[in-house]
Amino acid sequence: MTSTAPPPIDLADPAVVADPYPAFARARAQAPVQWHDGLGLWLAFTHAEAGAVLRDRRLGRIWRDREPAERFGSFNLIHRNAILEMEPPDHTRLRRLISTAFARGHVERLRPWVQELARELVDGLVVRSAGREPVDVLAGMAEELPVAVIAELLGVPHADRPLLRPWSNAIVKMYEYGRTTAVEDAAERAAAEFVAYLRGLVADRRRAPGEDLVSHLVSVRDDSVTAPAQAQLTEDELVTTCILLLNAGHEATVNVSGNGLLALLEHPDQLARLRADPDLLPTAIEELMRFDSPLQLFERTATEDVELGGATVARGQKVAALLGSANRDPAVFADPDALDLGRSPNPQISFGAGVHFCIGAPLARVELQATFGALLERTSRLELGRPPRRRPEFVIRGLAELPVVLTP
Template structure:
């Protein structure tokens, strides 16, 4: 029997009861369908994310000749590499990020959130309901990442379709036509970003791409063109997909836990802890893989070199050994040691910016639409690894 079926619609709708059963049975389970072990406790997930004998070892999509662009993006990504390459990439990218980009964007993000929520309110006024996902949750992170990278306004409509198509490759058992579509999107994205990088080499601006072009190690080493492109794509896919789904999953949870929504409306000082709790409560990324580079043991489960294990982040986030009343949404929860941004050397570099985005949206919603409510049943995405919604109809 499989620990869980990632294609089962009932499981996708609510995986948390099954996760609780798995935690009661043990901390790590072999999943023959996925071909890897899955860790379900917070302790085991935290250990595997931090263990230096468990790395992100990229394996090319095959046949290799059919996935040249997709593989290029991942071979050169700091997320898919280990030291010493990861150390060099992260140092350079972190140095570029440290040039004040998050604080530079904060007031702009707050203004954008207000504008998008005003648009949502206007559509509700006309049609009595509107899709919060399409009107607010999806456009804001795309605009933010585009602004961060310096993508011209007339090109920003290209980014979301590319991201949605590429990230489907992270699901298991993907159909061949969707795999080919992911490669086509990767090819277009790589070509676009190569041109953008060359423009920034010739005409630097205040954007992150300009800083990524100029940043150098103490010995003068810089990011290669492939690394620059891979970094930009990673920022879009990781930053966009995570923020959209934190907002979508989170607002849905708030609408279903009215006491917590009313609490947020009345207590704006809860915004920072609310963002953390929404990330914990319904994780936008459910599974994150590692590969053993040496013999290693996690919670009594032994892995040999080359064997894979995954952290089930959604299960770790509901572990009663760490979180009091874990199935309860509590916007004031503290401490809240969720693993939503990862842990160890692969901890998310964009976490500060993601927090700015989520709190800006929550703040705009609670100020401008305090009577926000569901206008119908949302449509959930069918994927397991990236957990989110297709629609979120609301009224006010």
């Protein structure tokens, strides 16, 4: 398909990267699903159509190795074996195995530890700020907590934990459009180092299992599968699962923490409302995820021709759900551009939907409630110290720096 029409949204426009929501509103008013020549895919702008993209079984996650394959060996390995890039029956088998390991109480086991860590991190920020100096809440807390939680979950030794976020940061930059060769090379290097590290960790857990998730993933078996070769995770699947948990798990939490705190600072009435009613916190987290989605775009591929929002997505074509646009759809959300921490119902789709709904969503909610709960509990006042700095990427939406003055 070719067209001379301007694209429905320019993802390279710095103004769109800074604030995509006005452009989403204009596009939604034109048509629910539109073709983007530059990206070579369809974009679904409305809640109904984005939801259909995520749920329609004819629209699958069809992984194709990045070419040239010899240049992206490790990057391709960690995606070819990822649950996020699989469809049933492989997806069903892998998700059941991972869910079985998660079901051993890992999330609830960590809840008190996460809450205490959040308090310690906030206390450190408060001491440094003392109601006078702005401190970067992103570096001092939002980036620290989820990496520490995933590392604790997986049983990564404390000395190795500083390795994790740089690897993850480099890998996820491959999901952006308009990448440079240097970005691609850095992603492949990070993937290779991460894979090698986790193979060593898995070998350690085989020899000396513990109570961590890696040990349980090594040992878990799927009783519903009779073929021995399919009864447990392969090593490549196990390594890939650990990388996915870190990349997807912490990137989303970091960015909800940053985007959400900025939204509260820019809406002091809602911040005061949350201080006055801490029981509102679970509802508030859902609204912060809706208001400024940490993941803006999620692609699927048509396995047959699919009618969607008045358009035909032909077999083999890609279509992307624009999650941030769907979460601001006035057909579903009253006054969608307003931040309302008591919004209910709130069918936001930042965690996805359908078979690929985020498997780490319960853990992310624990982390986010601990983060915002500690910020409210350990401070009497929060205010923006100077303008925040946003990361220049569209797909994974987040801040690079959030300077805040915290008063004890």
